[in-house]
Amino acid sequence: MMNDQAMMNDQAMMNDQAMMNDQADHAEVHDHPTNQYFIWTAIVLAIFTALETSTYWIDFGSFATPLLLILMTIKFFVILLVFMHLKYDSKLFGAMFYIGLGLALGVYLAALCTFQFFAG
């Protein structure tokens, strides 16, 4: 009786392991960008960098800072999602990074508030 129970437990564990491996197979087989796609992405990023740099020579007035911040954010996420494969990988990897990023932004806001509201 006990032997039967042990065999059933072993069988259940093997089935679980097989299912996990099957899931891992599906996780690893995914769309992967080609070299050409990466080259085009780099060209777009280079154009954005040229646009950013142009604000040094061309006077955009009060639009300069928002424009620079928007371009910075786009470049940041393009590198993150395409070059770092976050778009194609497990969401868990993204969660690890975004938690750190969120905390970093929190640190900046806390420091800014401290200097703004509690200084001297």
Add this chain to the structure above:
Amino acid sequence: MADTAVHESHAPTHAPGHGTLGHGTPGHGTTTGLSNNKLAMWLFLGSECLLFGGLISTYMLYRGRHAGDPAPGQVFDIPLTSVSSFVLLMSSLTMVLAVNAAKAKDDRTTKLWLTVTALLGALFVGGQVYEFTVFYKEGLGFTTSLFSSSFYSLTGFHGVHVSIGVMMLLALVAIISRDKITGDKAEAVEMIGLYWHFVDVVWVVIFTLVYLIPA
């Protein structure tokens, strides 16, 4: 997405501690079905966000504190820094090309792109050393003002990260040449790649907030 190719990893590896026990694909044998190495790298990069978040915050708060001493607008050489930024951006491209070559098991091309990436990284560090030297000659020392201290700390830490990345890239080229990688080769290249892209992404933020947005 139209411009993609289906890729499957088949690297034969049985090294312990790589999340590859008994199977060829990273992530087999782990409770998440994902590579533990990759998960650890993303966790590390998340913690790095905190380091650079603190340094960038400090700079943003102190960049106006330079009474009588050289100010950001007086010392920064935007054309030179723009070229450096472009160089680092292109190194990210060569890095992804190295990762793709590693996944295609093309060792020769992988080593070529890794070496080009290392050279571009070294060029960026060279530019930063030149920039620091010029600033110092213009009277902007590390302790000259709160602006200079926070500026050198932030860009210096980033420069150290790039230098470590260059060393890792060259070490990886040497290890691949001697065929000494015990685990999945493509995953090893991808790990270094993630670190390298992170260094690039941090520079994207520094270039805009420190150099381009006027104090």
